[in-house]
Amino acid sequence: MIPPLPDHMLRQLGRTEGDSETLRVLVRDQDTHRLLLLRALLDAAEAAPTAICPPRALDRLRQDWALLETAERTDRTAVRAVLLHPLIGPWAQRCLRGLSATGPGPGPELRADLNHLSALAAAAAIRAGIPFTTRLTAHDGLLSLPTLGALRTPSEEIDITFYEGEMTMYQGVSEPPLSAHTQPDGTTGSADPRWLPVFALPAVQSGTGPVPLDDVDPYRTDGSGLQPHGLSAATHIDDHERKAWAESWAGVTPLLAIGGEHRLTEAAVLLRCLVPLGPPPGSGPVGESAAHCSGTRREAFGAVLSSKPATPAYFASTLVHELQHTKLSALSALVPLHHEGPEPRHFAPWRSDPRPFDGLLQGAYSHIALADYWQRFALAARRVTHRDLAWAEHARCREQVGAVLPVLAGSAALTREGRVLVNEMITLYHRLDDCPPPTGHLARAEAYVATAKVIWQQRNGSHRP
Structure with a gap:
């Protein structure tokens, strides 16, 4: 029987190293788990009692899944960028828990969670360049499209159309529509202040993608138990704070290189998004303290949650620290x-x-x-x-x-x-x-x-x- 990981790769990982081939073995296993998790979600919905997943909700899930399949047939890589986004993991786990729960019927939380598949399918179709029209549901004044951004809105039901790179959202007669031009790489441009795009930091290495700094996904800290682990809550960042993150990030690559080529490689291969956290509790005014907190989540492979490091050196060391957790958790899932x-x-x-x-x-x-x-x-x-x-x-x-x-x-x-x-x-x-x-x-x-x-x-x- 061939072992899932050859010994030479295991020894690399034991030294906290790992070349790109070794790390991609871990990535492939985690990506397979994610796709199986999403399929399990649909199967759980099909098997759930109608009291938990009513026929109308199930029909919507099937329509969303059909849009995902259409988008994947057109551009598999673009769709996988959405399906494998780290923060889809916590959402899918939460849906599965809700669908397997016992009780008189679906609560508002499960309904909101299942509705999010529509937003996920829409984001995948946009990235794949598939024209579509659908209706999405906002929650708590925010409609999030995973990996793309979010719309601040007072409306609950939002009609969205996408055609030839142009996304238009209609919020009813009381609100003017929002238009945004969307690129396949997930960048969205709109002069409308209601649209909150996902800010992206430059790639760690040439040939790899930019690193999203995702401060809008509603599931970015769901179920993570931040406070018991000394972490602060997730935060939205303004233009000034984005600039500060970008300035600190600009110095990270050369500092990671000081730690060896393997530090650059693990960041390029494993890091899929950063989730900004507020300053640690009791750390004083923002920007006036070196106090810092960071963490990872097993169900959000590739995400690092972090308050803004005080210096590029601490930013680099945060990545070294947290990506070891990412690496070891993935290894533990494999063997x-x-x-x-x-x-x-x-x-x-x-x-x-x-x-x-x-x-x-x-x-x-x-x-x-x-x-x-x-x-x-x-x-x-x-x-x-x-x-x-x-x-x-x-x-x-x-x-x-x-x-x-x-x-x-x-x-x-x-x-x-x-x-x-x-x-x-x-x-x-x-x-x-x-x-x-x-x-x-x-x-x-x-x-x-x-x-x-x-x-x-x-x-x-x-x-x-």
């Missing part, structure tokens, strides 16, 4: 890495609460990548202040990983693939010793982790350190 239970009982120096084994592995994986990145940054830095900052970050991350590697390596529940992965992490950890940080940074990092462990034990004494 099982361990059979440990889900109970939270392990000490992790980057968290105050006990972590399950899988969370410990995820955290160690992302932090060892950061330790490697900041070491390379420190060795390349010309300014003393930049070098000191990088050594401090490197020393802290490396010491944090060193505190948990014995737990990972000592697990008897690692699969063969998990053992290969952890062994490569250990190899990378020891390779970092070739260029140790200055003594002062190392001492402070050791004290930081030792203190974190004492505090953790005081809070969670009944758990395993």
Whole structure:
């Protein structure tokens, strides 16, 4: 039996690397899961009792699906850009949960979720250049077309037509229609302030697409549990904030390159959109604090949620950090890495609460990548202040990983693939010793982790350190 991932690829990933061929294996698997999820959604609607999915709603879903199929026959690549958009995942999962729920009938949330398939089909048809006319439903004053943008509207029902690159939305007699010129790449131009296009940042590498900064999709943080993880809420950004994001982004590519060609490759292959978050709670006025928060979502493969990093260097390190989570989650979906239970009982120096084994592995994986990145940054830095900052970050991350590697390596529940992965992490950890940080940074990092462990034990004494 041929393994889903050859060992040489697994070893690359264990070193937090991965060439484009290796990463595309993960991408193909995730894309297949997404397409199966969408098909499962339609099947669930067909199988649902009429009390959950009434005939009228089912007829609409079938019409939307037919438009998707027509668009895909015309331009498969354009349609897949919509279907595989990261934020379609949370929406599809939410629909499936609603369709499988028990109760007297569909609530307003499920109706709104199912209506969103019409907007998805319309966006796909627009990208494919298929002329159509349909009626869409807005919610909470916003009609979102995935990957394209959103219309601010007081109306609930919106008639939309598309013909030869021109999209027109009719909102009833009380509101003038909106026209927007749409390109196949998803860019939309309209002088009407009611239209909120998805802003796009330039591509990480030539030959790849731009990176959407999606602040209008209604499902961008749905079910993500932001607050319990110290993340702020999603936010809409104005022109001034877009400019600030773009300025910070402009410096990211050369800084990623400092971390090695693999850092550019993983960003180019894995990053499909950014979701802007507000500043972390308690961080002070916008723009006056270096405080930052970021995260990923397993069901939104390719999306990184982030507040605006204070500097391009922190922007680059955020991508390094979060794309390791993206990478490891995709790998875990392809091959099982361990059979440990889900109970939270392990000490992790980057968290105050006990972590399950899988969370410990995820955290160690992302932090060892950061330790490697900041070491390379420190060795390349010309300014003393930049070098000191990088050594401090490197020393802290490396010491944090060193505190948990014995737990990972000592697990008897690692699969063969998990053992290969952890062994490569250990190899990378020891390779970092070739260029140790200055003594002062190392001492402070050791004290930081030792203190974190004492505090953790005081809070969670009944758990395993």
